[in-house]
Amino acid sequence: MLEDQVAFLLQKYLGNYVRGLSKEALKISVWNGDVELKNMQLRPEALNALKLPVRVKAGFLGSVKLKVPWSRLGQEPVLVALDHILILAEPATQVEGSSEDAIQEAKKLRIRELETRLLESQQHLKSETNTSWLGSLISTIIGNLKLSITNIHIRYEDLESNPGHPFAAGATLSRLSAVTIDDFGKETFATGGALDRIQKFAELERFAFYFDSDIHPWSIDKPWEELLPSEWNQIFELETKGGKSDSFVLKEHSYILQPVTGDAKYTKLRLDESRNTGQALQKAVVNLDSVTLCLSKDGYRDIMKLADNFAAFNKRLKYAHYRPQIPVKSDPRAWWKYAYKVVTDEMKAARCM
Template identity: 80%
Template sequence: MLEDQVAFLLQKYLGNYVRGLNKEALKISVWQGDVELTNMQLKPEALNALNLPVKVKAGFLGSVRLKVPWSRLGQEPVLVYLDRIFILAEPATQVEGCSEDAVQEAKKNRVREMEARLLESRQQLKSEMNTSWLGSLINTIIGNLKLSITNIHIRYEDLESNPGHPFAAGLTLDKLSALTVDDSGRETFATRGALERIQKSVELERLAFYLDSDVSPWCVDKPWDDLLPSEWSQVFEYDYKDGKPSNAHAEEHTYVLQPVTGKAKYSKLRADESKTSGQALQKAVIILDDVTLCLAKDGYRDILKLADNFSAFNQRLRNAHYRPRIPVKSNPSSWWRYAYKAVSDQMKKAR
């Protein structure tokens, strides 16, 4: 039962965003307790549902591993490992009208109504599960989840926001791990009653954010979809030698946040304990080493241009269903009608 649920959830949430997910192999590996999915590529439409002014140009997920100790479930933690998450994004500022937009919006409204009814039924089911053995087991699994994420590089390249001055922004992270600990900071396993008072320890290694001005976009010798796993690593990963990145694409970045390492601790007290002691019910403490923030003049200029571009995108997105699909010179009157409808909608909302 639980094996089927895990396979269903992985397929449901990962299948919408990545290529290379084998349903049958996934189901078998979940049943065996050791799921390992490797060398998956992120779908370009992965962010479309969010209506963001950003789209995925290329993406790679090197390894997803899930270890489920079925024979000792409820006694040992479920382990989740993610490695080599590489994403290359670019602006999605071109918003074109589509005759199906109104139909799609109507469908979305119906889906929202169904989701509201489903949420209500789930809340009822949740209250029932909380008192059941299955609900207790699920809470124990979630409370003791052990997570490890390594080698993340998310890069955004922009040629449009500031014409003549292309720039790139990126987030890099060597490692992020989280596990359940006791009062002494040692790894532990919280059982059913102990979940009401739980502590999590988080470790962070080399988190950084960069903003490079007047740089050329990354280019590869073949389509991104045809890159081998080793080639993805060559483009995105850093192999530091003598304090400098060694691969061809890893230029010396202009860091807004210099690579920083640190630790964090999250704790949740029991409700009665919080009331009697006067302490916060939930508390998080973050300790970072040598935090250095710096924003260059060119970077500040690029951020302002990026904000203007995102604002224009959001404005066009609101009226995309009115936008003509032909050039202005071909039919100026249709664009005047588009302007009239857009302004009318804006005035109605203002009233």
């Protein structure tokens, strides 16, 4: 029963973001206790549901590993490891009206949502008799989840916010890991009432944020979906050592945040313990080494232009369903109607306020 739920959740969430995910193969892997998915490409529409002024131009997920100790579940941690998250994003601020394709896509999305709700209700009915046991087990699993994320490079390129001055912003991370620890700082496994008082320790390695002004966007000689993993590594500045990519080649970038390393400790006390001692119920302590922040004059200029573009996008998105599908010169009357509807809607909203 629990294996089916894990497979269902992986299919539900991963399937929305990556291509070529086999439902049956995923279910078999989950039952075996070791799930390893390699060299997957992210869907360009991965961010559409968030309605952001950004879209994924290309994306690559090197591997997803999930190790579930079914025979000792509740006694050993579940391991989740993500490696090589490489994303290239661009503006998605050209608002279009509701085309037939967009309408069909919305209908498909609605159907998928209904199917998901139906499956969730079926899973809920199956587990009703074991609600307390299952809830306790899930709490134990989440409380002791062992997480490892390595080699992340997310880059955003913008040609439209400041015409004539293209820029790019990016974030890189070599490693992020998190484990459950005891009062002495050693890795442990918490069960039962121990979950009411839990401590997590995280390590961060070489996290950086850059903002490059007046740059040339990346260009490649073939479609993104045809790239080999080694070519993704080369484009996204990953260094290969002994056949394995394990660190970033930090090329010339204008860093807002220079590569920084550190660690963090999160503590959640029991409610009665917090009241008796007067300590915070939850506390996080972060230690970072050599933090250096810097923003150039050109970077500040481009960030302000970016903010203006995003603000305009959010305003246009509100009335995208009125927007004509043809150029202004082809039918000025339709565009005047569009302007009239927008203005009247604004006036109605103002009167209500």
